[in-house]
Amino acid sequence: MDMQATKKKVGLKEKYAHMTRGLGWETTYQPMNKVFPYAEFEGIKIHDWDKWEDPFRLTMDAYWKYQAEKERKLYAVLDAFAQNNGHLGVTDARYINALKLFLTGISPLEYVAHRGFAAAGRNFPGVGPRVACLMQSLDEVRHAQTQIHALSNYNKHYNGFHDFKHMIERVWYLSVPKSFFDDAFSAGPFEWMIAIGFSFEYVLTNLLFVPFMSGAAYNGDMGTVTVGFSAQSDEARHMTLGLECIKFMLEQDPDNLPIVQKWIDKWAWRGTRVLTLVGMMMDYMLPKRVMSWKEAWEIYFEQNGGALFNDLARYGIKVPECLSQTAIDKEHISHQAWATFYQYGGASDFHTWMPTDEEMDWLSAKYPNTFDKYYRARFTHWRDEAEKGKRFYNGTLPMLCQVCQIPMLFTEPSDPTQICYRESEYQGEKYHTCSDGCKHIFDDEPEKYIQAWLPVHQIYQGNCFNEGVDPTAPGFDPLAEVLKWYHVEHGRDNLDFEGSEDQKNFAAWRGLATKNV
Amino acid sequence: MSTVFIAFQANEESRPIVEAVLADNPHAVLHESPAMVKIDAEGKLVIKRESIEERLGRDFDLQELQINLITISGHLDEDDDEFTLAWKN
Numbered sequence A: 001m002d003m004q005a006t007k008k009k010v011g012l013k014e015k016y017a018h019m020t021r022g023l024g025w026e027t028t029y030q031p032m033n034k035v036f037p038y039a040e041f042e043g044i045k046i047h048d049w050d051k052w053e054d055p056f057r058l059t060m061d062a063y064w065k066y067q068a069e070k071e072r073k074l075y076a077v078l079d080a081f082a083q084n085n086g087h088l089g090v091t092d093a094r095y096i097n098a099l100k101l102f103l104t105g106i107s108p109l110e111y112v113a114h115r116g117f118a119a120a121g122r123n124f125p126g127v128g129p130r131v132a133c134l135m136q137s138l139d140e141v142r143h144a145q146t147q148i149h150a151l152s153n154y155n156k157h158y159n160g161f162h163d164f165k166h167m168i169e170r171v172w173y174l175s176v177p178k179s180f181f182d183d184a185f186s187a188g189p190f191e192w193m194i195a196i197g198f199s200f201e202y203v204l205t206n207l208l209f210v211p212f213m214s215g216a217a218y219n220g221d222m223g224t225v226t227v228g229f230s231a232q233s234d235e236a237r238h239m240t241l242g243l244e245c246i247k248f249m250l251e252q253d254p255d256n257l258p259i260v261q262k263w264i265d266k267w268a269w270r271g272t273r274v275l276t277l278v279g280m281m282m283d284y285m286l287p288k289r290v291m292s293w294k295e296a297w298e299i300y301f302e303q304n305g306g307a308l309f310n311d312l313a314r315y316g317i318k319v320p321e322c323l324s325q326t327a328i329d330k331e332h333i334s335h336q337a338w339a340t341f342y343q344y345g346g347a348s349d350f351h352t353w354m355p356t357d358e359e360m361d362w363l364s365a366k367y368p369n370t371f372d373k374y375y376r377a378r379f380t381h382w383r384d385e386a387e388k389g390k391r392f393y394n395g396t397l398p399m400l401c402q403v404c405q406i407p408m409l410f411t412e413p414s415d416p417t418q419i420c421y422r423e424s425e426y427q428g429e430k431y432h433t434c435s436d437g438c439k440h441i442f443d444d445e446p447e448k449y450i451q452a453w454l455p456v457h458q459i460y461q462g463n464c465f466n467e468g469v470d471p472t473a474p475g476f477d478p479l480a481e482v483l484k485w486y487h488v489e490h491g492r493d494n495l496d497f498e499g500s501e502d503q504k505n506f507a508a509w510r511g512l513a514t515k516n517v
Numbered sequence B: 001m002s003t004v005f006i007a008f009q010a011n012e013e014s015r016p017i018v019e020a021v022l023a024d025n026p027h028a029v030l031h032e033s034p035a036m037v038k039i040d041a042e043g044k045l046v047i048k049r050e051s052i053e054e055r056l057g058r059d060f061d062l063q064e065l066q067i068n069l070i071t072i073s074g075h076l077d078e079d080d081d082e083f084t085l086a087w088k089n
């Protein structure tokens, strides 16, 4: 549809001024600092909220108009996808497992982002950021809803899509993205803006949506591509909000610099760790790959993030501390994560597999320094064992990082054959983290991170079984009981892709679609 | 000089916009990937309402860019006539 551009009575800048600052007022029944108590809580000093301006100059009336148009376009594609059995057009049914991880691990975060931006909008006294936060809050609930709608098409046909809302609260690997947002939401509004608005949206969201959604297009999944890009179209505004927030804090008072720098360091590292899951999806779960995780990292983090940090240098901001480690890690993390999921394929809500020879050749071409040297032999061995009927499942539970909650699967930056862990002491107890970055975050706020709900600890404490289950009963099977508590159906939602119901159904339905029977 | 970029969904609505951007910014480089077109430019990129209107044959509001926009990089400034991305260093 062609949009109708209406002849304007007032220019964009003037309209923006009327529809944002023009709507604000100073409270009189209560002093402003009592109405907005969190604005000062984190030590950030703001002298003039009117200095904040949204460079898009988007106002609510225009917002509704363009968002409605995005929704019309999106739902037309989703209808066509459902009507034409679009799910049978994907390259290979292994791909569908990436969507399960997306629905269970990412869509619930959209909903938390919706709540978080509503709260930030409430807590900022300035009208400019309040309006921008209101829009972002509405965007985020739209993202949650459209992702759920798009993926419900898959839920009609495949396993693992049935209970994401329940799983996000319980399943071991989903605590990684969940705790990232919980950490941000339980901070003050300015730290929330750096965590989500800046680190997640500006520095990292391109890595999540752009290569992954281009990957979905490569794999024939137009429904998901359209949802992803429709969400991403809001993201340009979100990134701008995050960047404006940083600039605003830095311009308002020189005392804000060390606080902002500390948050940038913290959230760049937290974000990098959480994106391990995306790296693994790109390198291992997309049957037809668009680019490697390492390539995406170089374009969107190193080059684009580099341009950004060069620019922020004029305020005294330094590149995040973790950069020297991420330059090493980009060659390893996707392989290490997939190796972990393969070993724990009995405890996940999606299927796993080992790459084919051809896929391993692609990986060694993309990772010439690491894949053949450290990973190929292990993967080939596991594949051979599985062919002999001895598929390796790890029966023990891994130690988790107290901060990022990822199992201790990463290696020492100086030695890729040695698992990395760090230890801190707080009030006579020992706590373990996966890296210098996470240890640093823990040591800065131990009273926050000792409260972490760590899935493995919780299993050992007996908190992850359904009511009435007796762990002392003879023949008690802890994994089976934990899976029941997760709502993961053993033998159907988990284990190998090879031999799964998904694999059989996809092959049978695709056969029906291409042959006369 | 750092690179700014803008990416759009690859579709019929974006085509005249991309054409206008490339015509107005001779230093810009186009990258086409599945379902997406990305335009990189050293330092600065300017999108002009008039150039898009010429190709579209109708009035165009620059805020319509949002519908097919995927991502941007650089500081943004938008008014009625121009949508500018730039790094200030």
Ligand SMILES: [Fe+2]
Binding pocket: A110, A113, A139, A140, A143, A231
């Ligand atoms: Fe979102």
Ligand SMILES: [Fe+2]
Binding pocket: A273, A401, A402, A403, A404, A405, A406, A433, A434, A435, A438
């Ligand atoms: Fe960690």
